[in-house]
Amino acid sequence: TRYTVGYIVGSLATASINRTLAKALVRIAPPDLDFVEIPIKDLPLYSYDYDVDYPAEGRALKDAIAAVDAVLFVTPEYNRSIPGALKNAIDWASRPWGDNSFAHKPAAVIGASPGAIGTAVAQQNLRSVLSYCNSPQMNAPEAYIQFKPGLITDAGEVTDAGTARFLHNFMEEFRAFIVRVLTVLPRSAT
Ligand code: FNR
DSSP states (O other): OEEEEEEEESOOTTTOOOOHHHHHHHHOOOOEEEEEOOOOOOOOOOOOOGHHHGOOHHHHHHHHHSSSSSEEEEEOBBBHHHHHHHHHHHHHTOOSSTOOOTTTTOEEEEOOOOOOOOHHHHHHHHHHHHHTOOOOOOOOSSEEEOOOOTTTTTTTOOOHHHHHHHHHHHHHHHHHHHHHHHHHHHHGGO
């Protein structure tokens, strides 16, 4: 069985190291996972005023999440939390009330930072948000990637063998997690 993973990059920066990490994860993942990026950069700032009539950007986000088997969050840490753009996207997808796109949708979180903590605090914040949104999330392995120049090429090739093994294992574990969740919560039930 093939599974489709939608990945959301939490950074809007053109030279985002987390976008580079996402490229590496796509390359290194088990071959039976298909990937599609779920873009967040064109979303307006959410307000529940929109709930009566979701704009096209909000509907596109919800449709994109509905179309995938699981969501992979690849996010930087901004001021010890997730970037506002990512929180905004999650707020959009969680609404309108009663139509939460994350309910029963398997998720995993990973992130890269030049600092040694490797987005750990942002990931804890994100886990709280995803818990509230009723998204079953892979608890382990955790992945806090300290990004040093050259660790991943622009094409998404991991240059360090240990990191490559670690990231491959992370994606293998995510695949197994998706299978487990979809066994208990088939897509028709979500
Ligand atoms: C940062 N950075 C940062 N790094 C970190 O490890 N913890 C933090 O709390 C922060 N805070 C922070 C706030 C803001 C507004 C910016 C712009 C940056 C540094 C950050 O990890 C670095 O810029 C990365 O390159 C961000 O990832 P992307 O956006 O390149 O994927």
